[in-house]
Amino acid sequence: MANTNHNIFREIFNGITFSEKELDVISKVFIKKHYKKGSIIFKENEDIDEMFYIYDGCLRTFHMDDSGKEHTVQFGIKDWWITDYIAYFTDTKAYMTLEVLEDATVYSLTKANKAFFYSEIPQVQSFIIRKLxxxxxxxQKRIILSLSQSAKARYLIFLDTHSDLEKKLKNYHIASYLGITTESLSRIRKELYNP
Structure with a gap:
């Protein structure tokens, strides 16, 4: 079991060489969790103490506005990190909800474990900083595109950037990520595929 976990951690931290002792430390601080499709890992206004490395599956963070409209902030798939970073880094309540869109295996890293992890294996901190x-x-790029590009242009950029995601997601997830209605998304697709 330890060898399997060690291989997974070598995969997660690709490019860093670890001693067996360091891999044992990683095994203690990263907690493997499985979630079924439809699970909610945390909700808005909850305390957040974990960030997650996605080993497999698909997740999303979203914010619900006062009118009940969902705004997807991030999708996460294999080899991505996800959480409510505002809450995680500022010790505030969650602004977002983390939902499982496809059965997922994640590795959780709590704030306390992160501090210990960084002190025991300092080279990992620069690795995680590069990812963040x-x-x-x-x-930032997404914000700029959202402010300056048409809905059609944003959708084409989404397809170019996240072609592997489109088949996994429901239309309303994509529409909420792009900041448009599902009807607008349908119209854009119709224009593109049935000119």
Whole structure:
């Protein structure tokens, strides 16, 4: 079992060479969890103490506005990290809900375990920072596109960037991610595929 976990952690932290002792530390701080499709891992206004590495499956974070409309903030698939980063990094209540869209296996890292992990294996901190920097850059790009591009252009960019996701997602998930209605999404698809 330890060898299997060790191989998984080598996969997660691809590019870093670990000693067996370091892999044992990683095995103690990362908790493997399984979630079924439709599960809610956390909801808005809850305390957040974990971020998740997605080993397999598909998840999404979304915010529900005062009128009950969902706004998808992030999708997550294999080899992505996901949580409500606002709550996780600022010790506030969750702004978002984390939903499982496809049966998932994740590895959870609590704040306390993260601090211990970084102190025991410092090279991992720079690895995770690089991942978070990439995510931050992607979020900023998405905001700029959302403010400056048409719905059709945003959909085409989504297809180009996330072609592997489209078949896994319901139309309303994609529409809420793009900031449009499902009717608008249907109209865009019709224009593209049935000119």
């Amino acid at each position: 920097e990439g995510a931050y850059a992607a979020f």
